[in-house]
Amino acid sequence: DDDEGWVDEVALLSENERAELMRNIHPIKLHKLTFKILHSTTILLPAWKSILKDLKLAVRIMLHDVSTCWNSTYDMLNFALEYWKGIDAMTDTRKLGLGEYELKSNEWMLVKQLHDVLKVCDVTCDMPT
Numbered sequence: 017d018d019d020e021g022w023v024d025e026v027a028l029l030s031e032n033e034r035a036e037l038m039r040n041i042h043p044i045k046l047h048k049l050t051f052k053i054l055h056s057t058t059i060l061l062p063a064w065k066s067i068l069k070d071l072k073l074a075v076r077i078m079l080h081d082v083s084t085c086w087n088s089t090y091d092m093l094n095f096a097l098e099y100w101k102g103i104d105a106m107t108d109t110r111k112l113g114l115g116e117y118e119l120k121s122n123e124w125m126l127v128k129q130l131h132d133v134l135k136v137c138d139v140t141c142d143m144p145t
Contacts, residue, residue, distance in 0.1 A: 043081075043089070043092065043093060043096070043126075043127060043130065045116075045117045045118075045119060045123070046080070046092060046093070046096050046103075046117075046119075046127070047080055047081060047092070048117060049078070049103070049106070049107070049114065049117040050078045050079070050080035050092070051080065052114065052117070053077075053078055053106070054077065054078070054080075059112070060106075060112060060114075063106065063109070063112055064078070064102065064106060067102050067105045067106060068099070068102050070105075071101050071102055071105065073099060073101070073102055076095075076099070078092075078095060078096075078099070078103075079091050079092045079094075079095040080092050087134065089130075089134060090131065090134035090135060093127055093130060093131040093134065094131060094135075096127055097127065097128060097131055100124065103119070104118070104119075107119070
């Protein structure tokens with residue numbers, strides 16, 4: 017279906033190609049960063065809360081995706097886009113050792129694009145039947 021020039025290129029992929037695509041675009045760094053922060057209650061979690069206070073952001077625990085929870089990836093990406101300054105600050109602080117989880121500008125662009133795609137799914141799934 018060609019709606020205003022849009023082509024669903026994912027639909028054209030084989031099942032194996034789709035699986036590979038999903039493995040490559042899954043926001044692994046965000047998921048791992050969330051896990052690290054949540055499970056470091058004496059160092060990283062207090063640092064996260066302090067950074068959010070310094071940025072004048074509401075102190076919230078970073079959401080992460082769960083394979084058994086529908087649309088949790090969208091929720092995690094939505095949170096990441098809202099709290100990107102805090103995430104950047106956490107991964108930029110050398111003393112915390114989270115540099116490997118820093119998202120480059122092209123990775124933030126992918127987060128935004130995946131978020132936008134999943135937002136359509138979120139809205140569609142919430143529609144009454």
